Amino acid sequence: MVNENLVKDVVKEPYKYxxxxxxxxxxxxxxxxxxxxxxxxxxxxEPEYLLNFRLNAFKKWQQMKEPNWAELGYEEIxxxxxxxxxxxKQKEKISSLDEVDPKLLETFxxxxxxxxxxxKLTNVAVDAVFDSVSIATTFREELAEHGVIFCSISEAVxxxxxxxxKYLGSVVPATDNYFAALNSAVFSxxxxxxxxxxxxxxxxxxxxxxxxxxxSGQFERTLIIAEESSSVSYxxxxxxxxxxxxxxxxAVVELIALDDASIKYSTVQNWYAGNxxxxxxxxxxxxxxxxxxxxxxxxxxxxxxxxxxxxxxYPSCLLxxxxxxxxxxxxxxxxxxxxxxxxxxMIHIGPKTKSxxxxxxxxxxxxxxxxxxxxxxxxxxxxxxxxxxxxxxxIGDQASANTFPYITxxxxxxxxxxxxxTCRISEDQLFYLQSRGIEFEEAVSMMxxxxxxxxxxxxxxxxxxxxxxxxxxxxxGSVG
Amino acid sequence: xxxxxxxxxxxxxxxxxxxxKLCLKKLQxxxxxxxxxxxxxxxxxxxxxxxLDFSLNGNSTNFEFPYQNNSKNIIRxxxxxxxxxxxxxxxxxxxxxxxxxxxxxxxxxxxxxDQNENWSELLNLxxxxxxxxxxxxxxxxxxxxxxxxxxASNDYINAKTLILIxxxxxxxxxxxxxxxxxxxxxxxxxxLCLEENSFVNHGMVAYGEKKSNLLNSLNVxxxxxxxxxxxxxxxxxxxxxxxxxxxQSSGNARTNIKGMQxxxxxxxxxxxxxxEFNGPNGFLDQINKSLADxxxxxxFEGSIIVPxxxxxxxxxxxxxxxLLSNHAQIDTKPQLEIIADDVKCKHGATISQLNEExxxxxxxxGLTLAEASKLQLGSFFKEIISFIPVPKGRWDLLNKLxxxx
Numbered sequence: 001m002v003n004e005n006l007v008k009d010v011v012k013e014p015y016k017y018x019x020x021x022x023x024x025x026x027x028x029x030x031x032x033x034x035x036x037x038x039x040x041x042x043x044x045x046e047p048e049y050l051l052n053f054r055l056n057a058f059k060k061w062q063q064m065k066e067p068n069w070a071e072l073g074y075e076e077i078x079x080x081x082x083x084x085x086x087x088x089k090q091k092e093k094i095s096s097l098d099e100v101d102p103k104l105l106e107t108f109x110x111x112x113x114x115x116x117x118x119x120k121l122t123n124v125a126v127d128a129v130f131d132s133v134s135i136a137t138t139f140r141e142e143l144a145e146h147g148v149i150f151c152s153i154s155e156a157v158x159x160x161x162x163x164x165x166k167y168l169g170s171v172v173p174a175t176d177n178y179f180a181a182l183n184s185a186v187f188s189x190x191x192x193x194x195x196x197x198x199x200x201x202x203x204x205x206x207x208x209x210x211x212x213x214x215x216s217g218q219f220e221r222t223l224i225i226a227e228e229s230s231s232v233s234y235x236x237x238x239x240x241x242x243x244x245x246x247x248x249x250x251a252v253v254e255l256i257a258l259d260d261a262s263i264k265y266s267t268v269q270n271w272y273a274g275n276x277x278x279x280x281x282x283x284x285x286x287x288x289x290x291x292x293x294x295x296x297x298x299x300x301x302x303x304x305x306x307x308x309x310x311x312x313x314y315p316s317c318l319l320x321x322x323x324x325x326x327x328x329x330x331x332x333x334x335x336x337x338x339x340x341x342x343x344x345x346m347i348h349i350g351p352k353t354k355s356x357x358x359x360x361x362x363x364x365x366x367x368x369x370x371x372x373x374x375x376x377x378x379x380x381x382x383x384x385x386x387x388x389x390x391x392x393x394x395i396g397d398q399a400s401a402n403t404f405p406y407i408t409x410x411x412x413x414x415x416x417x418x419x420x421x422t423c424r425i426s427e428d429q430l431f432y433l434q435s436r437g438i439e440f441e442e443a444v445s446m447m448x449x450x451x452x453x454x455x456x457x458x459x460x461x462x463x464x465x466x467x468x469x470x471x472x473x474x475x476x477g478s479v480g
Numbered sequence: 481x482x483x484x485x486x487x488x489x490x491x492x493x494x495x496x497x498x499x500x501k502l503c504l505k506k507l508q509x510x511x512x513x514x515x516x517x518x519x520x521x522x523x524x525x526x527x528x529x530x531x532l533d534f535s536l537n538g539n540s541t542n543f544e545f546p547y548q549n550n551s552k553n554i555i556r557x558x559x560x561x562x563x564x565x566x567x568x569x570x571x572x573x574x575x576x577x578x579x580x581x582x583x584x585x586x587x588x589x590x591x592x593x594d595q596n597e598n599w600s601e602l603l604n605l606x607x608x609x610x611x612x613x614x615x616x617x618x619x620x621x622x623x624x625x626x627x628x629x630x631x632a633s634n635d636y637i638n639a640k641t642l643i644l645i646x647x648x649x650x651x652x653x654x655x656x657x658x659x660x661x662x663x664x665x666x667x668x669x670x671x672l673c674l675e676e677n678s679f680v681n682h683g684m685v686a687y688g689e690k691k692s693n694l695l696n697s698l699n700v701x702x703x704x705x706x707x708x709x710x711x712x713x714x715x716x717x718x719x720x721x722x723x724x725x726x727x728q729s730s731g732n733a734r735t736n737i738k739g740m741q742x743x744x745x746x747x748x749x750x751x752x753x754x755x756e757f758n759g760p761n762g763f764l765d766q767i768n769k770s771l772a773d774x775x776x777x778x779x780f781e782g783s784i785i786v787p788x789x790x791x792x793x794x795x796x797x798x799x800x801x802x803l804l805s806n807h808a809q810i811d812t813k814p815q816l817e818i819i820a821d822d823v824k825c826k827h828g829a830t831i832s833q834l835n836e837e838x839x840x841x842x843x844x845x846g847l848t849l850a851e852a853s854k855l856q857l858g859s860f861f862k863e864i865i866s867f868i869p870v871p872k873g874r875w876d877l878l879n880k881l882x883x884x885x
Contacts, residue, residue: 069518377831379806394821397788403816409831412803418829420814424821 017270021106021212027086030215032079034058037185040085044154044188049165057174057184064178070341070372072310074246074283082248083216084186088130125150127191127207129220139203148232149194150205153221156192163194167225171254171291171318179250179285179312183219187252190220195230195261204460206235209251211271211282217248224254226261228294233264233460238271238307244280246309251286259294259321264302266459268467271307276365278337281309288315289345292324292353300327302458304467305340314372316345319353319384326355329458333471334367334399343373343404348381348414357388360452362471363399370402375416377409384414392422393451445471481532483637484511487606492536499586503606506595513599520596522779522811524748527719531665531693536607537636545629546657547875553624559640560612560630572620572650577643582615585643589671589699600697600723604669607639615643618650625653625869632664632692639667648675653869655683660692660717669697674706674733683868684712685877686720694720702726702733704759710735711867713877714749715742715884724753731759731790737766740864742881743776743808750779757790764795769864771857772801772808779811786818786825793820797827802860804833854882 028039037058041051066077125139127150143150149160157164174184191207211218226232238249249271255263265288274281284307290299301315317326328344346355355375363369371390392401403420425447433443449456449468456464486492487507496504513520515528542561549556555567555574567574577585586605593602614628630640646652658668666688674680686694694717702708714720726735741749755764770778778801786793799812814827834856842852858878865877872878 392816392818394818394823397791397819397821399821400817400819402818403814403827405813405815405829407812407829407831408809409801409803410807410809412806412808412833414803414831416829416831418814419826420816420828421826422816422818422823424823 017272025086025088025213027083027213027216030081030083032082032084032186036084040186040188043085044157046157047161050157053169053174054185057181060175061178061181061185064181066178070312070370072312072339072341074310077246077248077283079182081215083213084219085188086213086216125203125205127152127205129189129191129207129209130212142202146199146202147196148199148201149192151192153187153190153192153223156223160192160194163225164192164223167223167254167256169254171256171289172252172287177287180252180287183221183250183252183287187219187221190222190251192222193224193232193234195226195232197227198229200230201232204233204235206237209236209238211247211249215245217250220251222251222253224263224265225256226258226263226297228258229260231262234266235460236265236267238269244275246280247282249282249284249286249308253286253288253315255290255299257290257292257294257297257299257324260296261294262298262300263290264300265290265315267303267305268470269303269305269307269311270470273307273336273338274309276336278309281338282307284308284311284313286313288313289318290316290326291318292321292326294324295321296323297321298325298327300329300458301344302329302455303331304455304459304470305330305332305342306470308340309338311338311340311342313342314345316347317355318347318349319355320349321353322350323352323354324350325353327458328355328357328359329455330359331362331452331455331467331471332360332369333362334364334369336365336367338365338367340368341370341372343371345374345376346386347374347376347378348384348386349378351380351382351384353381353384355386357386357390358454359388359390360455361390361392361401362395362448362451363392363401364395366398368400368402370404371420372404372406374406375408375418377411377414377416379410381411382413384411386416388418390420391451392420393448394422394424481529482535483532483607486536487511492606497610498583499590499605500608502587502590503602506593506602507606510595513596517596518781519752522750523721524719524777527693527748531695531719532637534635534637534665537633537638543629543631543659545627546659554627555624556627556629557614558629558631559614559642571622572618574623574626575617577615577617577645582613582643585615585671600667600695600721601669601699603695604639604641604667604697607637607667608641609639612639613641613643617645617647618652619647621649621651623650623652625655627655627657629657629659630666630668631659632661632666634661635663637665637667641669641671643671645673646675646678646680648677650675650678652679653681655685655868655870658684658686658694658696660686660688660694662689663691664688665693665695667695670699672698672700674700674702674708676703676705678703678706680706680708681869682708682710683870684710685868686714686722687716688718688720689716691718692716693718694722696721697723698725700724700726702728702735704730704732707734708736709867710737710739711864711869712737712739713864713868714740714751715881716744716747717749718747720747720749722749722751724751726754727756727758728762729758731757731793732761734763735765736867737764737768738864738867739767740769740771740861741778741780742771743778744773746775748777748779751781753782754785755783755795756785757793757795758787759789760791760793762790762793762795764793764797766797767863768799769860770799770801770810770812771804771860772810773804775805775807777809777811781813781815782827783815783817784825784827786816786820786823788819791820791822793823793825795823795825799827799829801829801831802833803831858882
């Protein structure tokens with residue numbers, strides 16, 4: 001018999017990224033109004049079109065209502081009580097990493113993201129974002145040799161203004177939804193990637209987001225453009241210190257793939273999730289969307305969501321180009337009082353487009369884990385195909401797992417298949433493993449990892465190993 | 481929306497009954513459902529307002545069953561026309577509920593009604609005249625098949641309500657036929673209570689004519705060890721909405737549902753189901769099929785709710801859809817909400833067209849395309865139709881469907 005008492009011994013393992021870096025930061029006053037937006041824009045020395053973009057988004061945001069259809073229970077967010085810009089103080093311009101505050105480098109070192117030359121991760125270029133600004137981007141010269149642009153979005157605004165003007169907001173319009181509008185108005189930094197025609201990016205690109213201040217939100221924006229016949233793999237990681245207040249994270253990610261291009265976007269999200277009573281934690285309201293503009297283009301999302309008090313995130317694909325492909329692989333794990341409402345939208349517009357959705361939800365403790373997804377076949381999606389699979393695993397009898405797949409088809413010559421199942425860790429399997437001398441917890445961890453295998457196989461190597469460990473850690477002691 | 485105007489201005493009836501008063505009161509403050517909510521957002525707004533654009537009629541014209549009664553051993557009732565004489569014999573008894581019992585039963589249900597979720601029931605009870613509410617208490621075994629007909633009359637909105645209490649250890653075959661006529665609206669609600677150890681085979685066949693509308697709701701409560709089989713068929717309605725709500729009040733019950741809707745021209749037919757397990761060891765096997773042709777729109781939304789108390793529930797739901805035209809649309813949303821951990825739940829959904837390989841095979845054997853398609857459709861329909869408790873000899877539904885233009 002599975003021991004029910006063990007359920008009560010929920011994770012005791014502390015959140016190991018919960019430290020605060022004591023560093024002098026430059027913050028602007030709390031609140032949100034036109035002046036604040038102008039101030040952010042001035043601080044970043046932005047051209048006028050960007051300021052207008054922000055102001056326009058802000059105007060629309062004021063007219064919008066916070067969405068509540070996901071029925072996530074959280075206290076109302078006071079948007080005037082958030083600092084919209086916070087940056088570690090440093091010299092005006094840094095030419096090399098040596099000039100970066102050592103405390104910052106130390107922070108990223110502690111997080112396992114070495115930025116200094118000697119310790120750089122081999123073959124992964126990193127853009128490190130600390131609160132509102134990007135601190136450093138590694139391997140830039142090597143990438144430049146191939147014509148790849150990888151820098152913070154503020155730099156891109158200065159140096160590649162034409163690309164920004166053309167593509168920013170072209171996938172997620174400023175008025176797309178409440179949180180995207182908020183982001184468009186106040187976004188502070190983020191990563192920009194441009195892969196020129198015919199280039200396969202020589203190394204994985206990665207950005208690492210760190211929230212340090214307790215009272216500031218993080219609003220970053222990522223824009224990735226893959227020109228014809230190019231390809232790139234992009235990784236994203238995030239952590240935050242432990243505060244007993246809730247911090248808002250509202251990001252926007254836009255991907256654009258032209259003819260024959262492919263983008264793989266992987267996320268391991270490990271924001272602070274709040275304590276066992278649900279106090280504190282990050283509110284993660286993210287809009288991620290990719291546009292397969294070109295024929296035979298491909299966008300693949302893979303994500304491992306383990307953190308955040310609340311996750312509200314639907315990485316989507318707009319499949320416009322003929323024979324374009326969208327993929328979504330997700331593992332969402334919730335424990336204690338976490339709530340996750342995540343899924344994807346696959347909008348088939350072009351003919352012969354294909355999409356695959358594999359979603360694995362694991363809920364433990366008193367958490368709530370929902371899959372919410374849309375598959376839509378437009379009138380011109382002749383010969384389009386979709387396959388979706390959503391599996392949920394329940395651990396303990398207090399957690400809930402929900403599935404809300406929305407399926408719409410307007411094209412008779414298309415196929416949609418959807419499957420969903422719910423299970424729990426079976427006693428027979430546990431007994432078998434234990435009878436072979438495998439410890440209880442290890443057996444559980446093996447089974448969880450087996451349950452997620454389909455998704456882990458899609459993650460880049462470094463991430464897959466990390467994700468496996470992360471799940472084991474998060475579930476430690478929570479299984480009954 | 482004549483009906484809504486009349487509800488708002490309190491001009492619906494000169495002397496409403498107690499139930500009507502209660503429902504009016506609930507509806508007056510907020511007479512329409514929230515059309516943006518999940519339950520209503522896909523409803524075609526103009527068709528929906530068209531449903532309400534008739535004047536109310538309490539008396540119905542004479543109406544015949546769609547097929548001959550070739551066996552004497554069938555009990556047939558037409559709601560609003562003939563009230564049943566109470567039947568009591570050795571094996572079984574069928575008795576009409578008296579007025580107090582009816583009111584008490586309805587009131588009990590009313591108290592838990594939500595303005596939005598149960599809008600169809602509220603409207604129905606509000607519009608149902610006393611003679612159009614039929615309440616029956618059924619006991620015993622070896623009961624002959626029971627057939628109940630409801631219909632709307634031309635240019636009117638009619639409301640009919642059926643309440644059936646199936647007592648302990650009872651075994652019943654029930655067929656309900658809801659018919660629409662040209663330019664009519666029918667609001668129909670059924671309340672079914674299956675007491676312990678009872679067994680009901682329930683068929684619900686509904687079809688209309690040109691411009692007929694239907695708002696059909698079915699509320700079922702299943703007590704322990706009861707088994708409920710439901711086969712449904714909806715077609716030929718300008719606008720139809722079928723809402724099924726089944727509650728296994730203390731688990732340990734079995735539910736099998738096989739439903740189908742067929743839409744053509746510019747029709748819209750929607751099925752909403754909500755199955756709640758309020759106890760352990762519940763079982764559900766549900767399949768819903770939709771077929772959409774021309775410019776029509778078929779909708780299916782099914783939700784399965786498994787709270788913490790419902791351990792060892794075994795529920796599966798399948799939505800299979802055929803999209804036969806470039807201008808038709810199908811929406812389907814099978815959803816699971818699960819809190820109990822020791823459960824087996826799964827759902828699946830597919831949308832496709834007729835299988836080309838199979839068609840090719842049949843054509844290579846000398847069948848014409850039309851014959852081959854018909855054969856395929858026949859097999860698609862058959863699974864559902866064979867589940868409706870009316871033998872082919874009595875009423876050949878499959879033939880009726882395939883002959884439909």
